[in-house]
Amino acid sequence: MSDKKASRENDNQPQSGVNGxxxxxxxASGTAMRVPAREPARSSQNAVPRRRLLQGNEAMVxxxxxAGCRFFAGYPITxxxxxxxxxxxxxxxxxxxxxQMEDEIASMGAVIGASLAGVKSLTATSGPGFSLMQENLxxxxxxxxxxxxxxVMRGGPSTGMPxxxxxxxxxxxxxxxxxxxxxxxLSVATVAECFEITVTAFNFAEKYRVxxxxxxxxxxxxxxENIVLPESAQLEVVDRIRPSVPPQxxxxxxxxxxxVPPMATMGDxxxxxxxxxxxxxxxxxxxxxxxxxxxxxxxxxxxxxxFGEIQLTRSFMLEDAQVAVIAYGAVARSAKxxxxxxxxxxxxxxxxxxxxxxxxxxxxxxxxxxxxxxVIVPEMNFGQISREVKRVNRTxxxxxxxxxxxxxxxxxxxxxxxxx
Amino acid sequence: MKMEKVEQLRHYYLRHxxxxxHVWCPGCGNGxxxxxxxxxxxxxxxxxxxxxxxSGIGCAGRMPVxxxxxxxxxxxxxxxxxxxxxxxxxxxxxxxTVMGDGDATGIGGNHxxxxxxxxxxxTAIIINNQIYGMTGGQYSPTTPYGAKAxxxxxxxxxxxxxxxxxxxxxxxxxxxxxxxxxxxxxxKLIEQGIRKNGFxxxxxxxxxxxxxxxxxxxxxxxxxxxxxxxxxxxxxxxxAAGSPGTAVAAGAxxxxxxxxxxxxxxxxSLDTLDGKFAIGVLTDVEKPDYIAEYARLRxxxxxxxxxxGNAGK
Ligand SMILES: Cc1ncc(C[n+]2csc(CCOP(=O)(O)OP(=O)(O)O)c2C)c(N)n1
Ligand code: SF4
Ligand SMILES: [Mg+2]
Numbered sequence: 001m002s003d004k005k006a007s008r009e010n011d012n013q014p015q016s017g018v019n020g021x022x023x024x025x026x027x028a029s030g031t032a033m034r035v036p037a038r039e040p041a042r043s044s045q046n047a048v049p050r051r052r053l054l055q056g057n058e059a060m061v062x063x064x065x066x067a068g069c070r071f072f073a074g075y076p077i078t079x080x081x082x083x084x085x086x087x088x089x090x091x092x093x094x095x096x097x098x099x100q101m102e103d104e105i106a107s108m109g110a111v112i113g114a115s116l117a118g119v120k121s122l123t124a125t126s127g128p129g130f131s132l133m134q135e136n137l138x139x140x141x142x143x144x145x146x147x148x149x150x151x152v153m154r155g156g157p158s159t160g161m162p163x164x165x166x167x168x169x170x171x172x173x174x175x176x177x178x179x180x181x182x183x184x185x186l187s188v189a190t191v192a193e194c195f196e197i198t199v200t201a202f203n204f205a206e207k208y209r210v211x212x213x214x215x216x217x218x219x220x221x222x223x224x225e226n227i228v229l230p231e232s233a234q235l236e237v238v239d240r241i242r243p244s245v246p247p248q249x250x251x252x253x254x255x256x257x258x259x260v261p262p263m264a265t266m267g268d269x270x271x272x273x274x275x276x277x278x279x280x281x282x283x284x285x286x287x288x289x290x291x292x293x294x295x296x297x298x299x300x301x302x303x304x305x306x307f308g309e310i311q312l313t314r315s316f317m318l319e320d321a322q323v324a325v326i327a328y329g330a331v332a333r334s335a336k337x338x339x340x341x342x343x344x345x346x347x348x349x350x351x352x353x354x355x356x357x358x359x360x361x362x363x364x365x366x367x368x369x370x371x372x373x374x375v376i377v378p379e380m381n382f383g384q385i386s387r388e389v390k391r392v393n394r395t396x397x398x399x400x401x402x403x404x405x406x407x408x409x410x411x412x413x414x415x416x417x418x419x420x
Numbered sequence: 421m422k423m424e425k426v427e428q429l430r431h432y433y434l435r436h437x438x439x440x441x442h443v444w445c446p447g448c449g450n451g452x453x454x455x456x457x458x459x460x461x462x463x464x465x466x467x468x469x470x471x472x473x474x475s476g477i478g479c480a481g482r483m484p485v486x487x488x489x490x491x492x493x494x495x496x497x498x499x500x501x502x503x504x505x506x507x508x509x510x511x512x513x514x515x516x517t518v519m520g521d522g523d524a525t526g527i528g529g530n531h532x533x534x535x536x537x538x539x540x541x542x543t544a545i546i547i548n549n550q551i552y553g554m555t556g557g558q559y560s561p562t563t564p565y566g567a568k569a570x571x572x573x574x575x576x577x578x579x580x581x582x583x584x585x586x587x588x589x590x591x592x593x594x595x596x597x598x599x600x601x602x603x604x605x606x607x608k609l610i611e612q613g614i615r616k617n618g619f620x621x622x623x624x625x626x627x628x629x630x631x632x633x634x635x636x637x638x639x640x641x642x643x644x645x646x647x648x649x650x651x652x653x654x655x656x657x658x659x660a661a662g663s664p665g666t667a668v669a670a671g672a673x674x675x676x677x678x679x680x681x682x683x684x685x686x687x688x689s690l691d692t693l694d695g696k697f698a699i700g701v702l703t704d705v706e707k708p709d710y711i712a713e714y715a716r717l718r719x720x721x722x723x724x725x726x727x728x729g730n731a732g733k
Contacts, residue, residue, distance in 0.1 A: 113505025275493035
């Protein structure tokens, strides 16, 4: 039985799974849940497929480099450190820059600085470091600075369980920094996705001028799988739009049809002001009610008008499903297995994997809730995404399976809930 | 400087489309520092496009918005971290940060000492008014012992440190101190700091008559400025009270040797409201430049990768 095409919000573009924004071919085939190594090599001209045995963290490095990332600033933390270590080796070779900063606050600051100077930038951390990044993450939201932040989730709160997986930072990823703010949160379940969704994360960041949080977890980060790295020609890589007007006409925060103003690189002649204060379209601080409203509403609108391509989900055996599992991250793998087990027992089960967690893929979830008699949301926390699912509609019963003991939820546990 | 030239500089370097008036209190010394900075940049002959002026949060942090450079108003204490990212991404740009005493050495203290240790080519201008001005006069890391503050109404229980001494100890390759009274001297120090290839710190002794002076009965802005005149001692002449004249003369090219004696003088005196402190260049040493070091690393790792690739064939 083959995997189904990823479900989409945007029905006008039926061709690809994660359409539009830079999904490599492996993603476009919609085989999210399958390890691409089992697929035939896609590259016909270049005969040697780049088949590699990689850890999730390593695949993220490859994805970032393929997306054009040339700056990394970070601070060591388990279970994310491999990303720093590999970046420190790879970036200098690619004419990029790696720096280990004095803490995660500084790392986030440096990432924003490098992005303002025109370089695609990444940092990677885990819970405690992610908490420290929230201040400058808010700055990146407010000043609309593209960047990608990987959070390899471990058991929390506080120092928690450094070497155990968890999914406790989902709400922090959405709401960790203060104030209403636009942000995109993606999640990965396989090593192949660590590559491909990292590319997508950079593409979204650049296209929408917004920080993108990429949630991984200790299981995905440290699992080794065979994947085929796509040739660079197969990748769609998006770069921020730079101003085309003469410098004296440039308004760094002016509205347009997409709500995403062109972004000038510092030093390119488009001198302007960048601040975390609410600003007018020239970037100057303002407290004028009309200007404040215009800016902040545009910042939200630029994301909501992109829902169609941002809200990525993947479906498995959902067409005739009467019971559905909605899962993300490593748990989605257990869920897929549980669905197969249920099908063997004659239960019409299916899986909706959430790749995008925020903006919450409401439309795809709504469809599943309307279709099914029961929905199960397993996650390694006390129930963060299940609350979002329950908010969508109340026509369907929603059951939760939660673990917070540092253990991955097993297929058997999910299967049991399905059979109930 | 002729008035005519001052006008020219003002029109050339200040933003025309920025809504004035500025946020500073009448009589605040921050404007004097903006003037010094502009003159220093003009003297060096940098184009406006190649200057990035980055700040943190506070009264000091409001400076960049008025100046027509690439300007960045970051988060409280973090200016140096953003500047580090920009400089690494575009080494050809000149990075100048402006911070308050609380900004640079309170909340941003960790970034400050590590920037000094790292020796990336940035210029850090720290406006030391010995108080958290913007938030209403709460004590800062440089508020002297016994001084009154909004959060120390009965007199401050903690002790001030010397920012310049801290910078020297942390490894900055250029450290100088000036005041908002000794303006031609300050122009020169800022110029030297910007020209320095390495992490350069210019601590500027300033005053906040609104939040600090009033509480401590130190008089108006002019009186507080005169106090700075009387307290400052040029580093070449550590014993005597420095007149502005001697300070300017002495500050020009100091030997690193002078720093030790000046430093010893400062730790205690800056913890009082009227002790003498040194002004001038306190440290000027050569160290390997981070950008050059990283370029070397890039070349070596490309070579390694090539060799590994060849060996595999
Ligand atoms: C994280 C954070 N904490 C507190 C503040 C509030 N705050 C704004 S300015 C400031 C003090 C600034 O003092 P200083 O750096 O000495 O600058 P000055 O205003 O004296 O020039 C504080 C505490 C803030 N903006 N951000
Ligand atoms: S509060 Fe103090 S530092 Fe701030 S503008 Fe007024 S005088 Fe200057
Ligand atoms: Mg201050």
